[in-house]
Amino acid sequence: MVPTSYYLGLSAILFGLGVVAFLFKRNIxxxxxxxxxxxxxxxxxxxxxSQALGQLDGQVFVFFVIVVAAAEAAVGxxxxxxxxxxxxxxxxxxxxxxxx
Amino acid sequence: MPLLDHLWIVLALPLAxxxxxxxxxxxxxxxxxxxxxxxxxxxxFLAVLEVVREFTLGxxxxxxxxxxxxxxxxxxxxxxxxxxxxxxVMLLVVAGVGLLIHIYSTGYMAHEGGxxxxxxxxxxxxxxxxxxxxxxxxxxxxxxxxxxxxxxYLLIGFFFxxxxxxxxxxxxxxxxxxxDFGFTLGVLLAFRQFHSVDYHAIFSAASTMxxxxxxxYGVLTAICLLLFAGAVGKSAxxxxxxxxxxxxxxxxxxSALIHAATMVTAxxxxxARMNVLFxxxxxxxxxxAVVGAVTALFAATIALVQxxxxxxxxxxxxSQLGYMFLACGxxxxxxxxxxxxxxxxxxxxxxxxxxxxxxxxxxxxDMRRMGGLRTKIPVTYWTMLAATLAIAGAPGFxxxxxxxxxxxxxxxxxxxxxxxxxxxxxxxxxxxxxxFRLLFLTFHGAPRYDEHQTHVHESPRxxxxxxVILAILATVGGWLAAPALWRxxxxxxxxxxxxxxxxxxxxxxxxxxxxPAETHILEIELMALAVAIAFVGFLVAWWxxxxxxxxxxxxxxxxxxxxxxxxxxxxxxxxxAFLIVRPLLWISTNLLWHVVDxxxxxxxxxxxxxxxxxxxxxxxxxxxxxxxSYAAWVVFGAVLFTGLLMGLLxxxx
Numbered sequence: 001m002v003p004t005s006y007y008l009g010l011s012a013i014l015f016g017l018g019v020v021a022f023l024f025k026r027n028i029x030x031x032x033x034x035x036x037x038x039x040x041x042x043x044x045x046x047x048x049x050s051q052a053l054g055q056l057d058g059q060v061f062v063f064f065v066i067v068v069a070a071a072e073a074a075v076g077x078x079x080x081x082x083x084x085x086x087x088x089x090x091x092x093x094x095x096x097x098x099x100x
Numbered sequence: 101m102p103l104l105d106h107l108w109i110v111l112a113l114p115l116a117x118x119x120x121x122x123x124x125x126x127x128x129x130x131x132x133x134x135x136x137x138x139x140x141x142x143x144x145f146l147a148v149l150e151v152v153r154e155f156t157l158g159x160x161x162x163x164x165x166x167x168x169x170x171x172x173x174x175x176x177x178x179x180x181x182x183x184x185x186x187x188x189v190m191l192l193v194v195a196g197v198g199l200l201i202h203i204y205s206t207g208y209m210a211h212e213g214g215x216x217x218x219x220x221x222x223x224x225x226x227x228x229x230x231x232x233x234x235x236x237x238x239x240x241x242x243x244x245x246x247x248x249x250x251x252x253y254l255l256i257g258f259f260f261x262x263x264x265x266x267x268x269x270x271x272x273x274x275x276x277x278x279x280d281f282g283f284t285l286g287v288l289l290a291f292r293q294f295h296s297v298d299y300h301a302i303f304s305a306a307s308t309m310x311x312x313x314x315x316x317y318g319v320l321t322a323i324c325l326l327l328f329a330g331a332v333g334k335s336a337x338x339x340x341x342x343x344x345x346x347x348x349x350x351x352x353x354x355s356a357l358i359h360a361a362t363m364v365t366a367x368x369x370x371x372a373r374m375n376v377l378f379x380x381x382x383x384x385x386x387x388x389a390v391v392g393a394v395t396a397l398f399a400a401t402i403a404l405v406q407x408x409x410x411x412x413x414x415x416x417x418x419s420q421l422g423y424m425f426l427a428c429g430x431x432x433x434x435x436x437x438x439x440x441x442x443x444x445x446x447x448x449x450x451x452x453x454x455x456x457x458x459x460x461x462x463x464x465x466d467m468r469r470m471g472g473l474r475t476k477i478p479v480t481y482w483t484m485l486a487a488t489l490a491i492a493g494a495p496g497f498x499x500x501x502x503x504x505x506x507x508x509x510x511x512x513x514x515x516x517x518x519x520x521x522x523x524x525x526x527x528x529x530x531x532x533x534x535x536f537r538l539l540f541l542t543f544h545g546a547p548r549y550d551e552h553q554t555h556v557h558e559s560p561r562x563x564x565x566x567x568v569i570l571a572i573l574a575t576v577g578g579w580l581a582a583p584a585l586w587r588x589x590x591x592x593x594x595x596x597x598x599x600x601x602x603x604x605x606x607x608x609x610x611x612x613x614x615x616p617a618e619t620h621i622l623e624i625e626l627m628a629l630a631v632a633i634a635f636v637g638f639l640v641a642w643w644x645x646x647x648x649x650x651x652x653x654x655x656x657x658x659x660x661x662x663x664x665x666x667x668x669x670x671x672x673x674x675x676x677a678f679l680i681v682r683p684l685l686w687i688s689t690n691l692l693w694h695v696v697d698x699x700x701x702x703x704x705x706x707x708x709x710x711x712x713x714x715x716x717x718x719x720x721x722x723x724x725x726x727x728x729s730y731a732a733w734v735v736f737g738a739v740l741f742t743g744l745l746m747g748l749l750x751x752x753x
Binding site: 019022023024031092093095096097098099 | 723724725726727728731732735
């Protein structure tokens with residue numbers, strides 16, 4: 001049996017990778033994938049706790065997260081499409097009009 | 101349906117008139133405004149007559165509560181009205197003289213702008229004055245008290261485009277407020293002591309308390325002195341009289357109604373109403389008497405040299421009010437109320453006649469530019485002569501009886517004081533002099549105005565009829581007390597006896613009247629003395645202003661310093677300006693305005709705004725528009741938050 005801490009370690013590493021990717025990548029699609037990575041890292045933690053505690057709540061949460069992630073992907077990709085059309089670019093640094 | 105059980109109707113009538121004139125009068129014709137305003141006051145007068153009839157027929161005189169107005173714990177104020185003998189006298193004076201002056205105003209104000217506004221205020225005044233008179237508790241009295249002050253302010257400043265008029269209105273309001281503050285404290289203290297503000301409860305509780313003699317001044321003395329402070333402001337006594345002469349900026353009917361006949365006598369009415377309290381506080385009575393006597397003399401001396409016809413009458417009013425307080429102060433409350441009534445007649449008449457003179461002269465108020473008007477405006481002359489004889493105390497006229505009663509009471513009454521009597525007598529001499537001076541300067545001698553430019557004309561009938569009616573009242577109004585001369589009954593005194601009986605009993609107990617046998621002879625002697633004094637005043641005025649018209653000028657230049665002192669009204673306004681107004685202005689400007697308001701309050705508010713703007717200016721730099729930097733902040737925050745949480749958890753463990 002794999003100890004829970006291993007799962008959590010993997011989850012933390014995945015989450016950290018997601019954060020780093022989110023912060024340092026410029027391509028909006030990559031950033032989008034980084035978000036998915038973070039969500040799934042959290043899902044992994046949920047599942048691990050669910051197994052360790054012998055309860056199903058964590059599994060249920062994961063389904064919710066997946067649903068929300070799917071919805072978010074639908075909206076997000078639509079936004080990405082529009083940005084790509086307007087800016088002729090996927091560079092996130094060129095999307096900076098909303099500021100002081 | 102006895103009207104006595106629906107006293108509120110008496111109040112509702114003038115209030116309705118005020119409301120209608122004020123709301124719709126702008127679009128109405130003068131005739132319609134006249135009929136609504138005068139009509140409402142006429143109905144009020146009829147209602148008052150009916151109330152008096154029912155009361156005289158023997159209806160019970162308990163207070164009638166219409167609805168509870170304020171309730172807070174034990175504090176309860178009802179909208180309660182009552183009628184007793186004192187109220188009857190006041191009701192008749194207020195409604196009667198008020199009606200006459202309303203009729204007079206239709207003629208006097210016919211050519212002024214803001215006609216509807218004037219009558220709306222006048223009706224409102226009638227409402228508040230009747231509230232003051234009819235109320236059955238101190239708080240409702242105070243409502244009327246402040247309400248008439250408001251109307252006084254509005255009407256003094258009626259010609260509000262004139263700065264002096266607007267200023268005079270403010271002065272009247274502010275100066276009387278000083279007294280009203282004392283009055284408010286007095287009411288609160290009375291509530292604290294008696295746990296009620298109803299007259300009946302207060303009087304029955306107070307009558308069981310001991311008289312607060314020398315050295316044992318207690319709560320009753322304090323209450324009385326505080327209430328009297330209100331009376332000093334409202335009735336223009338020393339040291340708060342300064343507003344009344346300035347109040348002459350208002351239209352003349354206003355001076356007659358508010359500043360001579362009714363409102364300024366509210367203080368006297370209040371002291372007489374509170375007679376049970378005052379007789380239990382001899383010190384307060386003493387203060388009332390001294391203030392009254394000193395004011396009577398003080399104001400009379402100023403009136404000697406005034407040249408504005410209305411100013412003379414204003415100082416005369418202050419002086420006569422002093423007489424009324426002198427009467428109350430020596431325990432002769434009914435004499436004070438009697439003088440209040442006769443004064444309402446003759447002083448109201450004097451003001452209305454002065455208004456008629458001003459009307460005839462086309463707005464001229466300076467007596468130095470009048471003279472010889474006797475034949476040109478005869479009705480005004482004869483009515484004014486009647487009023488002058490009345491105020492000077494010519495035998496048979498109303499003022500003779502009332503003033504004589506006051507002087508007699510201050511000489512031989514229950515709280516007699518010979519010094520005060522002498523002061524009152526001196527004031528009587530001066531009164532006679534300045535009134536005949538006014539009469540001679542205005543109506544006798546050679547005209548001192550340009551007869552080609554000023555077209556002197558008698559006033560319209562609407563003004564003359566009230567003059568004649570008031571002249572009749574000023575002449576015969578005193579005969580109620582006349583039989584006393586022949587050892588008969590003083591009807592007025594007897595009529596008011598139920599109101600003042602318990603007070604008189606207290607006075608008789610503490611200071612028994614010690615000369616019953618000689619009283620009558622003494623009264624005749626004093627009367628003769630007063631008449632002689634009045635005649636001397638008349639002679640001196642005649643000598644100065646008709647016989648040798650150059651004498652006053654010579655006297656003025658010979659006695660330069662006293663003359664200047666009187667002409668400048670003892671410099672009281674200047675002293676007040678120097679001692680109170682200027683320091684107050686200085687503190688307000690330099691401390692309250694420039695420091696507290698500008699620096700502290702504005703500084704705090706502006707400082708907060710500046711701080712918020714500065715912080716926002718710096719913080720908004722964070723909002724770069726770069727989504728990744730936002731994400732970095734989120735991560736930074738999350739790490740910080742998690743770190744804090746973990747640190748806290750470790751500490752808890």
